[in-house]
Amino acid sequence: MRQWLATLSVIAVGMAAVGAPEARTESRPLWVQGGAGIHRLELDDETGALAGPEALEAFAGSSWLVAHPTRNVVFSSRGGEVAGIGYYTFDAGGTLTELGRRALPGGAPTHIAISADGRILATAHYGSGTVSVMRLGDPAVIGADGITTLALPFIGSGSSRAQQQARAHWLGFRADGRRLDVVDLGNDCVWTLAVDEEATALTITTRLEFPAGTGPRHMAFAPDGEWAYVNGELDSTVHLLRPAADGIGYERVAGWSTLPADHDEPSNSTSEVRVHPSGRFLYVGNRGHDSIAVFSIDADDGTLTAVEQEPVRGSWPRNFVIDPSGRWLVVAGRHSNTVAVFAIDAETGRLSFVRRSIVNVPDPVRVLFVPKARE
Numbered sequence: 622m623r624q625w626l627a628t629l630s631v632i633a634v635g636m637a638a639v640g641a642p643e644a645r646t647e648s649r650p651l652w653v654q655g656g657a658g659i660h661r662l663e664l665d666d667e668t669g670a671l672a673g674p675e676a677l678e679a680f681a682g683s684s685w686l687v688a689h690p691t692r693n694v695v696f697s698s699r700g701g702e703v704a705g706i707g708y709y710t711f712d713a714g715g716t717l718t719e720l721g722r723r724a725l726p727g728g729a730p731t732h733i734a735i736s737a738d739g740r741i742l743a744t745a746h747y748g749s750g751t752v753s754v755m756r757l758g759d760p761a762v763i764g765a766d767g768i769t770t771l772a773l774p775f776i777g778s779g780s781s782r783a784q785q786q787a788r789a790h791w792l793g794f795r796a797d798g799r800r801l802d803v804v805d806l807g808n809d810c811v812w813t814l815a816v817d818e819e820a821t822a823l824t825i826t827t828r829l830e831f832p833a834g835t836g837p838r839h840m841a842f843a844p845d846g847e848w849a850y851v852n853g854e855l856d857s858t859v860h861l862l863r864p865a866a867d868g869i870g871y872e873r874v875a876g877w878s879t880l881p882a883d884h885d886e887p888s889n890s891t892s893e894v895r896v897h898p899s900g901r902f903l904y905v906g907n908r909g910h911d912s913i914a915v916f917s918i919d920a921d922d923g924t925l926t927a928v929e930q931e932p933v934r935g936s937w938p939r940n941f942v943i944d945p946s947g948r949w950l951v952v953a954g955r956h957s958n959t960v961a962v963f964a965i966d967a968e969t970g971r972l973s974f975v976r977r978s979i980v981n982v983p984d985p986v987r988v989l990f991v992p993k994a995r996e
Contacts, residue, residue, distance in 0.1 A: 694711075698733065699729055725746075726770050750805075773812065791839045806837055838853070841895055860873055902915060914930050952988075958983055958984060960988065
């Protein structure tokens with residue numbers, strides 16, 4: 622098991638920071654991607670107040686944004702005539718300069734991940750049920766090399782319209798870059814794929830099944846990699862996973878509802894799942910109930926205890942992030958065109974709305990803190 626844990630210590634770039642919370646700084650720039658492109662905001666680390674937005678890049682048809690692990694490059698899903706990925710350099714303040722674009726066989730990806738060594742980029746395509754991998758050149762841009770694409774087989778289990786085919790919704794590399802976990806909403810499963818050294822072959826190695834109609838969406842990991850969590854988009858649940866005996870795949874331990882017992886939102890669906898940098902708390906977005914579900918994590922076995930469902934002061938929390946210090950949670954309300962900030966209680970994990978912190982951004986679907994620029 623410990624060997625399995627060692628390979629899991631680095632997960633897909635772009636997920637919330639893990640490990641010990643960072644020291645506080647005066648302010649933190651962040652990007653918000655949405656229906657109108659990419660905007661920049663500033664989060665005051667002392668008060669949680671937001672400044673902005675400032676429009677940086679204007680385009681339509683986007684859903685994900687991820688930074689390279691070692692270089693000042695960020696990758697964005699892009700729709701339009703060249704449906705695929707756009708990539709940019711950035712400075713310390715988060716200003717972007719476009720480097721190029723690359724069309725992908727599956728179109729604009731739903732999710733993007735980069736291996737820990739920065740050599741391979743992977744994309745998940747919800748519409749086509751495909752996964753693609755490609756090598757990154759120097760300086761961390763997509764070169765002219767070929768793109769390897771795998772169409773996930775459709776097995777089928779749920780009755781939702783969204784489950785009439787494979788639906789790749791999230792993916793993340795293991796630390797060695799040779800395995801790739803793919804969360805498939807359409808098949809109610811998590812696939813583990815083998816990736817060869819040159820990103821020229823993708824092979825399915827294991828498959829973990831979820832109950833029919835779960836609709837698994839995203840995946841998050843404890844800081845030490847011992848436990849993983851997957852949220853069920855279609856049945857408003859979150860599930861605890863542990864490493865399987867083969868050291869490659871996972872086994873599902875238990876699941877919990879993300880809604881209060883007396884909820885009256887039958888059309889609710891979950892969006893994002895995040896583990897706090899301390900490893901003590903877990904958060905899941907509820908779209909419809911329009912809240913963030915808060916759980917405490919048992920340090921001994923990773924099981925969850927419901928703490929609260931905090932209203933997001935907006936509508937349809939599509940995405941949220943926890944700042945690297947662990948003090949603030951920033952939520953994008955897609956239907957309300959809002960970005961809001963909540964303070965995180967270090968002892969309980971509870972959220973407190975930071976009044977007058979809401980700013981308006983068109984159709985926000987992804988929030989990402991700007992990494993520290995490297996020389």
